[in-house]
Amino acid sequence: MDPDRILATFKILIIGESGVGKSSLMLRFTENDFDSDQALTIGVDFKTKMLDLDGVKVKLAIWDTAGQERFRTLTPSYYRDAQGAILVYDVTKPDTFQKLESWLNELEIYGTRNNMAKMVVGNKIDHPNRAIGREEGFRFAKKHRMMFIETSAKTSEGVKDAFEEVVRKIMETDGLWERNDYGDGGVDLHGNRAAGAAGSCSC
Numbered sequence: 001m002d003p004d005r006i007l008a009t010f011k012i013l014i015i016g017e018s019g020v021g022k023s024s025l026m027l028r029f030t031e032n033d034f035d036s037d038q039a040l041t042i043g044v045d046f047k048t049k050m051l052d053l054d055g056v057k058v059k060l061a062i063w064d065t066a067g068q069e070r071f072r073t074l075t076p077s078y079y080r081d082a083q084g085a086i087l088v089y090d091v092t093k094p095d096t097f098q099k100l101e102s103w104l105n106e107l108e109i110y111g112t113r114n115n116m117a118k119m120v121v122g123n124k125i126d127h128p129n130r131a132i133g134r135e136e137g138f139r140f141a142k143k144h145r146m147m148f149i150e151t152s153a154k155t156s157e158g159v160k161d162a163f164e165e166v167v168r169k170i171m172e173t174d175g176l177w178e179r180n181d182y183g184d185g186g187v188d189l190h191g192n193r194a195a196g197a198a199g200s201c202s203c
């Protein structure tokens with residue numbers, strides 16, 4: 001098999017309250033960058049990234065939505081067909097942790113795949129004003145049968161692991177994903193051209 005072939009494309013959502021660092025996590029993961037003045041998201045933004053995981057290439061389409069209600073549109077289409085979701089809270093802001101329950105509800109209402117891989121992420125652990133302990137985050141995730149990790153988009157701690165664990169979980173879940181179809185000519189229609197490319201969704 002051609003080692004450059006992309007096995008599959010996975011859609012991963014990032015959800016959570018405004019300001020928790022969703023766009024920053026996406027920027028850190030896709031471009032290894034951080035902006036301390038990151039602008040808030042209006043509507044939806046997405047980026048793609050190629051990932052080589054244990055010798056297998058997959059393409060990730062990462063969707064980042066506005067945390068602020070008034071900038072949230074297109075909700076059902078945002079959730080449609082997603083195989084993975086990252087639910088983010090800010091470890092310095094207890095209200096963002098408490099709101100996780102309603103984000104989880106939204107995921108259950110609009111998600112179209114019931115065995116979606118879900119990861120709870122406590123972000124901003126570099127910050128001195130931590131208010132939610134690691135154990136608390138872990139307990140919430142365990143209660144809802146989700147994975148858990150703490151991160152800092154600023155220092156990059158945990159960010160790669162968060163995305164990679166979601167991808168691993170998707171890959172090991174039967175029926176959650178399909179192989180890319182290259183047709184009989186073996187031409188990679190989705191191929192490396194898209195690697196690392198970024199774009200905005202106008203759908």
Ligand SMILES: Nc1nc2c(ncn2[C@@H]2O[C@H](COP(=O)(O)OP(=O)(O)OP(=O)(O)O)[C@@H](O)[C@H]2O)c(=O)[nH]1
Nearest residue numbers: 018019020021022023024036041067124152153154
């Ligand atoms: N110290 C610290 N600041 C962070 C971290 N992640 C994000 N920030 C900052 O927190 C602020 C909000 O980050 P965003 O990435 O815009 O948050 P968001 O969740 O996408 O917000 P919305 O677009 O409104 O939904 C920005 O000023 C970021 O620079 C982090 O890990 N540590």
